[in-house]
């Protein structure tokens with residue numbers, strides 16, 4: 001089978017990690033990279049052994065040999081970048097969050113369907129072996145009925161109003177950058193949408209949520225308590241509590257480990273080293289879908305992404321947070 005020829009759109013921090021991961025995926029080839037400036041694209045191409053470097057995103061999507069494009073730009077750009085790719089007939093893996101609000105999500109999902117291209121949010125956590133193991137423990141009833149989820153996605157970055165994390169013009173804020181992980185985890189575990197939820201946040205001087213929390217109640221009684229922060233060096237851990245025991249996922253969104261605890265005893269400990277850095281599993285998923293002619297993943301579905309986007313819209317309304325371009 002021919003390798004999937006990938007193009008990377010935006011040569012920033014995560015693009016480099018993704019390129020490193022791709023080198024380990026047998027069915028994938030880093031073919032091209034596009035940056036807003038040609039010298040940056042050329043230096044990325046040389047560093048990661050791509051074949052082509054483009055000085056604009058428009059040139060990348062016109063390359064007939066590109067099978068799939070990985071969008072690795074700030075949140076504010078995802079919609080326009082995705083539309084550019086879709087209109088050129090390119091399959092897309094787009095960094096999280098897919099876009100910034102429900103209106104944009106519905107727009108690009110519907111356009112992708114109309115043009116018959118593959119679209120997936122790069123929710124890499126869903127494909128990690130340790131997270132899959134935790135989901136299989138839940139399905140097998142190892143922890144009984146799921147009752148509560150506590151998850152935190154927090155780190156501390158120095159305040160810089162120009163940085164995409166703190167800049168409202170780039171759709172910064174802890175919710176969209178970090179909160180998307182615990183909300184996705186809670187949705188995965190509960191397998192449904194919350195019946196009620198409420199969020200609280202501290203809006204910093206640049207106008208974005210620097211730290212926040214969300215409480216969600218699901219139809220069958222599960223409660224999720226989720227926190228996210230750009231300004232606090234708190235944990236990145238998740239606990240999934242059931243009627244018979246619990247699962248612990250340290251650094252859950254990027255974890256190689258999962259623990260199953262029953263009656264205060266560690267029953268099973270799962271560990272699998274990443275082949276590279278964890279991004280390889282989402283690349284394998286996209287390759288697999290494309291080889292099968294699928295237009296979306298069965299694991300990171302567009303319906304799940306849309307549901308999480310709707311939750312984040314309402315949470316931002318609770319926070320009183322709106323981006324300048326909304």
Ligand SMILES: NC(=O)c1ccc[n+]([C@@H]2O[C@H](COP(=O)([O-])OP(=O)(O)OC[C@H]3O[C@@H](n4cnc5c(N)ncnc54)[C@H](OP(=O)(O)O)[C@@H]3O)[C@@H](O)[C@H]2O)c1
Nearest residue numbers: 010011012013014015035036072073074075077095096097
């Ligand atoms: N999955 C993960 O673990 C993970 C981790 C970090 C980030 N992310 C996601 O990846 C995306 C990019 O994050 P990042 O940390 O890689 O950001 P970054 O280092 O700032 O890189 C973003 C790149 O986007 C391009 N870009 C296009 N329009 C831009 C604009 N108006 N302002 C600034 N840059 C612009 C730039 O590339 P060119 O100059 O080359 O065009 C820039 O280097 C975000 O969606 C983020 O949520 C995911």
